[in-house]
Structures are given as C-alpha cells and as structure tokens.
Amino acid sequence: MTDGEVIRMEHVWTAFGDNLVHRDISLSLARGQILGLVGASGCGKTVLMREMIGLQTPTQGQVWLLGESLAEADARRRQQLRNRCGVLFQGGALFSALNVFDNIAFPLRELKALDEELIAHLVCMKLAMVGLGAADALLMPAELSGGMVKRAALARALIMEPEVVFLDEPTSGLDPVLGEEFVTLLGQLHRELGFTVVMVTHDLDTLSDLCTCVAVLAGQQLVSYGTLDDAIACTHPFARDFFHGKRAQRILGRHD
Numbered sequence: 001m002t003d004g005e006v007i008r009m010e011h012v013w014t015a016f017g018d019n020l021v022h023r024d025i026s027l028s029l030a031r032g033q034i035l036g037l038v039g040a041s042g043c044g045k046t047v048l049m050r051e052m053i054g055l056q057t058p059t060q061g062q063v064w065l066l067g068e069s070l071a072e073a074d075a076r077r078r079q080q081l082r083n084r085c086g087v088l089f090q091g092g093a094l095f096s097a098l099n100v101f102d103n104i105a106f107p108l109r110e111l112k113a114l115d116e117e118l119i120a121h122l123v124c125m126k127l128a129m130v131g132l133g134a135a136d137a138l139l140m141p142a143e144l145s146g147g148m149v150k151r152a153a154l155a156r157a158l159i160m161e162p163e164v165v166f167l168d169e170p171t172s173g174l175d176p177v178l179g180e181e182f183v184t185l186l187g188q189l190h191r192e193l194g195f196t197v198v199m200v201t202h203d204l205d206t207l208s209d210l211c212t213c214v215a216v217l218a219g220q221q222l223v224s225y226g227t228l229d230d231a232i233a234c235t236h237p238f239a240r241d242f243f244h245g246k247r248a249q250r251i252l253g254r255h256d
C-alpha cells in the first residue's frame with residue numbers, strides 16, 4: 001500500500017452460501033478523493049463498503065484501510081482504525097431513543113476520555129457545521145424532517161474528525177432540493193476538512209457534481225473504476241442504461 005492510499009482491496013471475493021456477490025474485485029483509493037459507487041439494487045455495494053471498514057470480512061482477498069491490513073489487525077486495532085472513519089448508514093440510523101445532541105455525542109462518550117463540557121463544545125461546533133441550530137439539538141429523531149435527519153447523522157459521522165467518511169445513499173429519501181443542499185454541504189465540508197469519501201449513490205447529480213472517482217459494480221465485478229467519463233464510456237449493459245438513459249443525458253449532457 002502506498003503512502004497516499006486510504007483504501008486498497010486486492011482480489012476480493014464475497015459469497016453468502018451459493019450467492020456469489022463479488023468476484024475478484026481490486027481497487028485503490030487515494031487520500032482526499034470522493035468515490036461514488038454505483039450499481040443495481042442488491043449487487044453488493046453496501047457489503048463492499050462494509051468490507052472496506054472491516055465490518056465484514058471478504059470470503060477471499062485482502063483489504064487495507066488507512067495503510068493497515070484488516071486481516072492482520074486484531075479486533076481492538078480494527079476498532080481503532082474504524083474510529084478514524086465516519087459512517088452514515090442508509091436512513092440516517094440515528095438512535096431513536098436519544099435526542100440529536102446525545103446522538104452526535106455518542107461516539108465521543110464511547111471514548112470515555114472527554115469531559116461533558118468539551119463534548120458539549122464539540123457537538124455544538126458540528127451542529128453549526130451542518131447547519132443545525134442549538135434548539136434542534138433537543139429534538140428527538142422522530143421530530144426531524146428527512147433533511148434534518150441526514151444533517152444530524154452527518155454531524156455524528158464527522159464528530160471524531162474522521163479521515164475517511166463512508167456514506168450509504170446519503171441523498172435517498174430527500175426531495176431534489178434537499179438532496180442538492182446536502183450535496184453542496186458535503187462538498188463544502190470536504191473542501192474545508194479534506195477527508196476522503198466513499199459513497200454509495202444512485203444519484204447522477206451527486207456523481208457529476210461531487211465525485212472525483214466513480215466505481216461501477218455489475219455482474220459481481222467492477223466494470224469501471226476511474227473518472228465519470230470512464231464510467232460513461234463503459235459498454236457494460238448496466239452502465240449503458242444507467243449513464244445513457246433520458247434522465248442521465250439531461251444531467252450529464254455536457255459529457256456526451
């Protein structure tokens with residue numbers, strides 16, 4: 001693994017019983033990139049992302065995160081590496097029994113190393129960063145709009161100042177305006193904080209406006225891994241449908 005590499009996968013195969021999900025996947029992601037991972041529903045995007053964070057072990061093959069082999073790291077070391085990553089799962093995945101403040105504070109409290117005054121300060125900073133107010137901190141997840149859930153979940157994903165942020169369909173469930181706002185916010189935070197992003201998305205606007213690198217997963221393999229132009233030029237039927245449908249041509253018109 002080279003110095004600038006944040007994630008490396010080599011010859012990764014994943015199977016659940018007879019269900020072969022990944023067939024010989026290799027990739028390398030450099031620091032500061034924003035990777036968009038696209039593919040049909042159920043093709044194994046989330047599983048691939050979970051393998052990158054060490055939440056799941058491939059059936060075969062090797063994964064390195066932040067320069068370390070996950071296969072060689074023990075459970076404690078894997079947790080330490082995960083602490084350097086922020087994760088936003090599909091649907092926001094806030095704890096429904098905790099208010100926004102306690103949700104964002106949760107990873108800090110788990111460390112058992114910071115006093116409550118410092119935690120409050122850090123939480124307020126992150127709330128402001130994602131455009132939520134102090135009053136929002138006292139709301140329960142059920143009282144939030146979809147856009148607020150995403151912002152609160154992003155604040156929680158960023159609370160440990162992560163080097164890598166993993167986002168599973170961050171704009172799903174948002175209307176187009178809120179989706180665009182979220183993408184703008186993410187781009188702004190990426191410029192300010194310089195983290196690396198791995199993002200599962202079906203959203204062409206996000207791919208074209210934000211992603212510096214695009215991976216297309218189809219037929220259990222990465223059929224394209226490179227720029228958006230590479231993905232658009234890919235001749236695999238999934239990529240052709242995805243990047244050359246009517247909607248895609250409207251959004252990606254300038255690439256054709």
Ligand SMILES: Nc1ncnc2c1ncn2[C@@H]1O[C@H](COP(=O)(O)OP(=O)(O)OP(=O)(O)O)[C@@H](O)[C@H]1O
Pocket residue numbers: 016019021039040041042043044045046047048
């Ligand atoms: N823990 C598991 N046990 C058995 N099968 C699993 C497990 N996790 C995922 N799978 C299977 O692996 C395949 C890929 O699932 P995954 O959630 O990664 O797809 P996806 O591309 O993220 O889908 P979507 O876009 O619908 O979220 C599916 O067939 C799923 O049923």
